[in-house]
Amino acid sequence: MASRLYGFGVIGCGVISDTHCDAISRLPRARLVAVADKNEQAARSKGEQWSCEWHTDVAELLARDDIDVVNVVVPSGLHAKIGIQAAEAGKHVICTKPIDITLEAIDDLILACRRNGVKLGATHQFRSYPVFKRIKNALEDGRFGRPLYANAFVPWYRAPEYYAGSWHGTRELDGGGALMNQSIHYIDLLLWMFGDVAQVAGFADTLVHDIEVEDCASATLRFRSGAQGLIQGTTCTYQGKPARLEVHGELGNAVVLGDQIQLWEVEGDETEWNPTAGSSGAASDPRHGMIGLAVQAHMEQIEDLIEAIEEGREPLLNGLEARRAVELILAIYRSSAEGQVVSLPLKPAP
Numbered sequence: 001m002a003s004r005l006y007g008f009g010v011i012g013c014g015v016i017s018d019t020h021c022d023a024i025s026r027l028p029r030a031r032l033v034a035v036a037d038k039n040e041q042a043a044r045s046k047g048e049q050w051s052c053e054w055h056t057d058v059a060e061l062l063a064r065d066d067i068d069v070v071n072v073v074v075p076s077g078l079h080a081k082i083g084i085q086a087a088e089a090g091k092h093v094i095c096t097k098p099i100d101i102t103l104e105a106i107d108d109l110i111l112a113c114r115r116n117g118v119k120l121g122a123t124h125q126f127r128s129y130p131v132f133k134r135i136k137n138a139l140e141d142g143r144f145g146r147p148l149y150a151n152a153f154v155p156w157y158r159a160p161e162y163y164a165g166s167w168h169g170t171r172e173l174d175g176g177g178a179l180m181n182q183s184i185h186y187i188d189l190l191l192w193m194f195g196d197v198a199q200v201a202g203f204a205d206t207l208v209h210d211i212e213v214e215d216c217a218s219a220t221l222r223f224r225s226g227a228q229g230l231i232q233g234t235t236c237t238y239q240g241k242p243a244r245l246e247v248h249g250e251l252g253n254a255v256v257l258g259d260q261i262q263l264w265e266v267e268g269d270e271t272e273w274n275p276t277a278g279s280s281g282a283a284s285d286p287r288h289g290m291i292g293l294a295v296q297a298h299m300e301q302i303e304d305l306i307e308a309i310e311e312g313r314e315p316l317l318n319g320l321e322a323r324r325a326v327e328l329i330l331a332i333y334r335s336s337a338e339g340q341v342v343s344l345p346l347k348p349a350p
């Protein structure tokens with residue numbers, strides 16, 4: 001198929017929609033055609049901001065012939081529902097994280113996209129940050145030797161106002177808290193770098209915020225490879241601190257704080273990695289996580305979806321790939337609720 005311009009529609013006009021609209025607008029093969037939100041004010045102002053059409057009825061956006069791809073950026077528990085509607089309207093789908101909050105909903109979405117012959121992609125932007133790509137590549141090249149530990153500590157903070165009167169922190173639409181909404185970025189990185197987890201033991205508790213889901217969680221992992229790992233994710237840390245990712249192998253160690261490399265120690269690697277020149281060099285807001293380079297990372301992942309359409313292949317970050325982090329998080333919740341070590345998979349992937 002010859003390359004052409006792809007029309008995009010963005011459903012959900014809240015906080016993250018700007019990143020998607022911005023990324024689409026910068027891609028040479030993409031055109032932002034319309035946005036939709038059930039809230040008229042949100043839809044109108046987003047349409048005006050990005051000089052595109054706007055709708056308050058999702059079905060109206062989906063009925064448009066000039067839209068090929070739909071970006072789903074509504075609250076997490078609605079991703080599959082809206083994604084399935086889009087697939088049934090013949091649109092390719094790209095979902096923000098988490099792809100949805102239950103495996104049943106995610107699997108329905110994956111199957112709906114298959115049935116309708118459309119692509120399903122997801123955005124987990126941290127995979128596109130240079131600092132994490134470098135670690136992933138070095139692991140794949142065997143430069144760390146046998147991988148031993150992958151640890152993610154995410155001591156972020158969210159103010160009470162973030163949750164008050166919002167879908168955030170609700171079981172129905174957030175599906176979880178510090179893990180499902182925030183630390184999922186790092187949980188996805190651990191799985192991407194170290195492969196699937198075989199067993200997990202976790203605790204998920206609500207210690208500070210007045211919410212239905214966890215605001216403090218910890219987990220110990222055993223990967224299928226035999227490597228081990230730790231996760232700590234919270235939205236309660238005093239003043240919020242940058243997340244820390246640690247990777248240790250028999251032949252190397254890497255530590256990233258925020259988006260800056262703190263330690264790069266790989267046997268036989270004489271290069272001195274200059275963190276500011278070589279990494280994303282982006283602004284890091286410890287309260288809200290990394291924000292720099294987010295648009296560029298989204299561009300890369302949306303562009304991959306376009307290439308997947310043209311090449312008739314799966315997007316790199318497809319539905320099954322995005323499902324992995326949600327499955328691990330759900331396993332941590334189960335472990336905490338049952339007081340047991342939980343084995344994965346929880347449910348066979350479709």
Ligand SMILES: NC(=O)c1ccc[n+]([C@@H]2O[C@H](COP(=O)([O-])OP(=O)(O)OC[C@H]3O[C@@H](n4cnc5c(N)ncnc54)[C@H](O)[C@@H]3O)[C@@H](O)[C@H]2O)c1
Nearest residue numbers: 012013014015016037038039042073074075076096097098
């Ligand atoms: N990748 C990232 O870094 C990142 C950052 C923030 C949020 N997110 C994800 O993006 C999603 C949205 O988060 P947000 O912070 O933008 O939320 P938000 O509350 O700011 O915006 C959500 C919007 O969706 C609209 N909406 C709700 N139900 C709808 C429906 N049925 N039809 C049409 N519109 C509907 C709301 O009116 C609201 O304007 C969540 O899944 C979240 O996890 C990802």
